[in-house]
Amino acid sequence: MSAVACHHGPATGAMPLSAQRGADTALLRRDITYLASDALEGRLTGTPGNDSAAAYIARRYALLQLDTLAGLHDNRCVSVSALRQTIEARTGNSIRLTDRQGIACSSPYLQPFTAKSVAAAHAGLPAALPTQNVVALLPGSDPALRNEFVVIGAHFDHLGRSAFNALDPAAGNAIRHGADDNASGTAAVMELARLFAHHPPRRSLIFVNFSGEELGLLGSQYFVDHSPVPLDHVFAMLNFDMVGRMQNDKLIVYGAATATELPGIVDSANVAPQFQIAKIGDGFGPSDQSSFYEKNIPVLFFFTGEHEDYHRATDVASKIDVGDEARVVEYAGRIARALADRSARLTYVRSASPAPMAATSGRNVWFGSVPDMGATDVAGVRLAGVTPNSPADKAGAKQGDIIVEFGGKPVKDLYAYTDALYSHQPGDVVQFKVLRDGAPVVLTATLGKRE
Numbered sequence: 001m002s003a004v005a006c007h008h009g010p011a012t013g014a015m016p017l018s019a020q021r022g023a024d025t026a027l028l029r030r031d032i033t034y035l036a037s038d039a040l041e042g043r044l045t046g047t048p049g050n051d052s053a054a055a056y057i058a059r060r061y062a063l064l065q066l067d068t069l070a071g072l073h074d075n076r077c078v079s080v081s082a083l084r085q086t087i088e089a090r091t092g093n094s095i096r097l098t099d100r101q102g103i104a105c106s107s108p109y110l111q112p113f114t115a116k117s118v119a120a121a122h123a124g125l126p127a128a129l130p131t132q133n134v135v136a137l138l139p140g141s142d143p144a145l146r147n148e149f150v151v152i153g154a155h156f157d158h159l160g161r162s163a164f165n166a167l168d169p170a171a172g173n174a175i176r177h178g179a180d181d182n183a184s185g186t187a188a189v190m191e192l193a194r195l196f197a198h199h200p201p202r203r204s205l206i207f208v209n210f211s212g213e214e215l216g217l218l219g220s221q222y223f224v225d226h227s228p229v230p231l232d233h234v235f236a237m238l239n240f241d242m243v244g245r246m247q248n249d250k251l252i253v254y255g256a257a258t259a260t261e262l263p264g265i266v267d268s269a270n271v272a273p274q275f276q277i278a279k280i281g282d283g284f285g286p287s288d289q290s291s292f293y294e295k296n297i298p299v300l301f302f303f304t305g306e307h308e309d310y311h312r313a314t315d316v317a318s319k320i321d322v323g324d325e326a327r328v329v330e331y332a333g334r335i336a337r338a339l340a341d342r343s344a345r346l347t348y349v350r351s352a353s354p355a356p357m358a359a360t361s362g363r364n365v366w367f368g369s370v371p372d373m374g375a376t377d378v379a380g381v382r383l384a385g386v387t388p389n390s391p392a393d394k395a396g397a398k399q400g401d402i403i404v405e406f407g408g409k410p411v412k413d414l415y416a417y418t419d420a421l422y423s424h425q426p427g428d429v430v431q432f433k434v435l436r437d438g439a440p441v442v443l444t445a446t447l448g449k450r451e
């Protein structure tokens with residue numbers, strides 16, 4: 001029996017999957033509670049908990065009678081028993097790996113791939129982790145447009161018991177539940193699938209749940225590199241990552257400038273009771289929409305902002321506000337329908353400025369800051385946290401600090417910050433200034449080398 005069969009999750013028989021107008025808060029609550037439960041152990045890529053989450057999502061799509069896409073599987077439906085071992089992470093954590101036998105081909109909704117992360121390997125995880133995306137198709141209602149696709153996606157993997165990328169190393173091998181990151185987005189995508197299933201728009205919709213995001217957007221990268229449909233038929237991509245912890249009605253929407261028509265669509269979908277929308281034009285950013293934008297596809301990324309539980313064991317289901325999340329689902333649903341029903345194509349716009357996240361690839365200088373990507377209203381770069389034992393940590397930088405100067409250069413935003421950081425070399429000793437509780441503090445870091 002495969003690990004999938006051992007983790008059935010809640011019974012689905014009683015699940016209310018009937019046609020229903022609004023987003024179902026009870027169903028959102030149930031999905032997030034299961035995905036973020038101890039049973040799934042934080043859904044680390046390559047572990048049984050991650051596979052169980054994938055199986056759960058695939059079962060939902062089967063219940064909704066969504067179509068499968070040909071071409072998801074290549075020849076990867078093989079056992080990789082060499083990886084079936086318990087490994088000791090550098091932290092001393094014992095992490096169970098999945099026996100892949102039978103799992104990769106167990107559902108036609110699964111897109112198997114091998115997640116390879118040098119950084120994760122450096123942290124003690126295996127260099128290659130077999131895993132899978134989950135993909136389903138809702139055919140469009142218009143014969144002339146149904147060979148074009150709007151992709152609606154979210155990653156479902158998280159950190160598991162690994163301290164890799166965790167901001168609470170003192171918690172040891174505690175389960176990082178990832179309720180907001182990203183059980184919330186996963187539930188949102190499944191809920192959109194349910195809402196659309198009975199009333200398909202003109203274009204087809206592809207629902208995709210990515211694995212490997214926390215290891216470096218690996219699932220979405222694999223998807224765009226091995227797309228089951230031609231990428232030039234992908235009309236737009238909507239991504240959900242951390243949509244369960246809204247504060248003060250603030251919703252952050254990345255990618256608004258990736259097509260000239262998008263700002264108008266984003267605004268007109270914002271009906272009463274309205275959100276405070278913080279539009280960020282950039283199509284790059286710290287989640288899976290980047291992989292699509294890189295392939296010349298207009299994107300939107302919905303995000304309710306960082307919080308003190310980000311990448312910590314305390315990101316649990318009880319802290320999710322499913323009422324506000326339901327509003328996000330309905331809002332994004334209006335956008336998805338507007339996109340999928342419109343007759344004219346979108347006008348893709350390539351951002352003129354270099355993307356902060358893209359700029360980090362290929363650079364070898366390491367600081368260890370975790371910018372708060374949702375802090376759009378501060379001058380400077382607010383830190384959501386610092387990587388334990390990183391140069392930033394050793395220098396004394398703390399969560400909540402706002403970097404306003406780095407190496408003598410003023411830092412007004414993330415672009416200025418990445419420019420300032422990457423003008424240095426590993427080993428450089430730099431002073432940087434932060435605002436901590438409003439007061440300036442000057443710190444000194446010795447920059448490291450990114451592996």
Ligand SMILES: [Zn+2]
Nearest residue numbers: 181182214311
């Ligand atoms: Zn994350």
